Amino acid sequence: MTSPILEAKNISKRFGDFRALSDMSIALRPRTVHALIGPNGAGKTTYFNILSGVMRPTSGEVIFEGKPVTPLQIHERLHRGMARSFQVTNIFQSFTVHENVRLAVQAVIKSEPAVFWRGLSSRASIQDRVEALLDLTGLQGAAGKRAGDLSHGAQRTLEIAMTVASKPKLVFLDEPLAGMSIDDIHRSKQLIHSLARDMTVVLIEHNMNVVMDISDCITVMAQGRKIAEGTPDQIRAEETVRKAYLGSRG
Numbered sequence: 621m622t623s624p625i626l627e628a629k630n631i632s633k634r635f636g637d638f639r640a641l642s643d644m645s646i647a648l649r650p651r652t653v654h655a656l657i658g659p660n661g662a663g664k665t666t667y668f669n670i671l672s673g674v675m676r677p678t679s680g681e682v683i684f685e686g687k688p689v690t691p692l693q694i695h696e697r698l699h700r701g702m703a704r705s706f707q708v709t710n711i712f713q714s715f716t717v718h719e720n721v722r723l724a725v726q727a728v729i730k731s732e733p734a735v736f737w738r739g740l741s742s743r744a745s746i747q748d749r750v751e752a753l754l755d756l757t758g759l760q761g762a763a764g765k766r767a768g769d770l771s772h773g774a775q776r777t778l779e780i781a782m783t784v785a786s787k788p789k790l791v792f793l794d795e796p797l798a799g800m801s802i803d804d805i806h807r808s809k810q811l812i813h814s815l816a817r818d819m820t821v822v823l824i825e826h827n828m829n830v831v832m833d834i835s836d837c838i839t840v841m842a843q844g845r846k847i848a849e850g851t852p853d854q855i856r857a858e859e860t861v862r863k864a865y866l867g868s869r870g
């Protein structure tokens with residue numbers, strides 16, 4: 621079996637006396653889509669923040685490609701190949717789509733070790749990378765538009781283009797399909813699938829139909845614990861999952 625690209629071992633998180641996460645372990649296989657789901661307050665965001673480096677755990681360890689990354693900051697994790705989306709607030713609304721993507725590519729070149737970006741510092745290769753990202757995300761047609769004039773769905777897609785500018789090996793997407801129209805959801809599902817050809821995708825998503833469609837593996841959380849994990853078919857068949865969701869609605 622392939623070694624996991626990311627592992628979390630026995631992660632716990634306390635906020636004062638409140639235990640938000642208890643003993644959460646996970647192992648992500650390379651080039652898969654892995655979803656975190658669970659009722660409101662289950663601890664998904666806290667776990668996501670700890671895995672991606674926004675927050676430190678109270679105890680436990682995060683390991684990327686066999687090396688501990690628990691104490692590393694986000695930018696240090698980016699150097700290793702872990703990227704995370706930060707919602708549309710990262711987009712420059714008055715700049716064009718092309719300019720936004722170019723800025724993301726240039727920002728990575730500035731911050732990355734030369735070895736990672738060797739051959740990508742010339743103007744032509746920056747342009748090539750921008751075109752490749754626009755192509756990947758289907759945003760070529762909108763390249764000259766002001767980002768602020770895009771639909772919500774297209775802005776989220778732009779955010780993904782900017783997040784993967786660094787060619788990460790692992791990308792964290794926080795509710796990438798939230799607030800999207802049906803058409804946008806369909807396009808974004810295909811985009812997430814195509815990302816997983818080159819990288820591992822970890823996402824939090826509330827739309828269960830989408831999660832079932834696009835995930836290779838799903839971790840179900842409730843009250844700060846993992847209550848189930850498996851393929852969409854395995855999760856559908858889990859009685860504990862049904863109970864957790866019904867419990868949260870009832």
Ligand SMILES: Nc1ncnc2c1ncn2[C@@H]1O[C@H](COP(=O)(O)OP(=O)(O)OP(=O)(O)O)[C@@H](O)[C@H]1O
Binds near residue numbers: 638658663666667
């Ligand atoms: N900074 C914090 N200080 C205190 N409690 C917190 C903090 N962040 C989260 N919590 C609590 O931890 C629990 C888990 O929150 P978290 O946001 O991780 O859940 P979630 O599964 O992402 O929920 P949702 O689906 O509603 O976003 C909640 O009870 C929340 O109130």
